Amino acid sequence: MSRDGDVKFTAKLGDREHFPDLEPLVYCNHAAISPPSWPVRRAMQNAIVDWGRRGAQAFGTYGAQRSRLREKLARLVGASAEEIAFVPNTSTGVTAIALSLPWKRGDRVILFEGEFPANVTPWRRAAELFGLEAVFLPLADFQESDERGLGRLTEELAKGARLVAVSAVQFRSGLRMPIGEMAALCHAQGAELFVDGIQATGAVPVDVRALGVDYWASGGHKWLMGPEGTGMLYVRKERIEALDPHVAGWLSHEDAVRFLLEGPGHMRYDRPFKKRADVFEVGCINAIGLVGLEAAVDLVAELGVAEIFTHVVRWGDVVEEGLVERGFKSLRAPEVKRRSGILSVLPPEDVDVVALHRALLQRGISTAIPDGVLRLSPHWPNNVDEAEQVILSAEDALAELRGAPRPRSDDW
Ligand SMILES: Cc1ncc(COP(=O)(O)O)c(C=O)c1O
Missing domain, CATH: 3.90.1150.10 (Aspartate Aminotransferase, domain 1)
Structure with missing residues (x-):
């Protein structure tokens, strides 16, 4: 449930009361962009009014709000908070991992023909930059049957691969992929599994730990029903150590804000990088949007x-x-x-x-x-x-x- 001062918002399945001015009679386009519900709008309006009043003094309030949201997103996908980073969209999550894996020249990356481009372009870019080989498998095999798709994947993995990148749910057909089985096959061959989860998170039950997923990126504006410019990246904690954050900024360091709060002598450029997913939160982020995302996630979590x-x-x-x-x-x-x-x-x-x-x-x-x-x-x-x-x-x-x-x- 979302809170707006003393107002408590609850949601009911099949009831669009929280979308009072939504124009289409039937809005069945959440796989594109969800309209923000009234609780999301109120939460964002309240937050921007608060920032307008307090300016930088509001920073702490929204830092605490983000810690709360990190926990909620972790709970929603079966992760722990330290494994979640906020990202502005799925693509930024894919890019962070694609540029930060400790690649070796000649490493193979398995992609799928027919995937949404967000889960292709960053890997192809990494292939160009790091001398990798990007291999495409047809999604049609999975459309035919799990057995056929997994069989084809097994053959390809046997040739050696560093990583497989796939969407949890295909944007075009809506096919939910056998992610758990794919993760097990990857791990058996020493490969990792990256999942673009945006078409699943919020409307398809997900437990990244149980599924064995290594990385899961998801924008917030589809099935989470938050605003555009919000999202999450899950990095399995066992994978953090090996990542070399080629995407890093001033907030990627441990104790990054100390020099702003504790007087002289704390500003250093050599503080170690965080060994958590939030190493990829490189600078100030979408504070207002993440307030909206929390209100949206509260409704999803309340309904289940x-x-x-x-x-x-x-x-x-x-x-x-x-x-x-x-x-x-x-x-x-x-x-x-x-x-x-x-x-x-x-x-x-x-x-x-x-x-x-x-x-x-x-x-x-x-x-x-x-x-x-x-x-x-x-x-x-x-x-x-x-x-x-x-x-x-x-x-x-x-x-x-x-x-x-x-x-x-x-x-x-
Ligand atoms: C599977 C999939 N991945 C990613 C995206 C969007 O990526 P981003 O969040 O980077 O805009 C979409 C749809 O817009 C999608 O269907």
């Missing part, structure tokens, strides 16, 4: 990630059935353990997905079309009763669009 997951899968079940009946092809995995908050579908072949996306928005249904699929991503405020609205809107949009020309991009 397992309960949210069951809720969004049920929403997906009903909508999927209605859309398939109307000629859509579902990309959702048949097994619940491979599902996520994402329901992606392909429209009937004679209907253009860009035009359909637009037609749905005109009918008050907010979706996304990443890499050409129609993606619906409900979260805790969505109600299963919305399914009828979504399905009938899709039916109506199909009727309008059949044979209609594709809209030009400047029509937006």
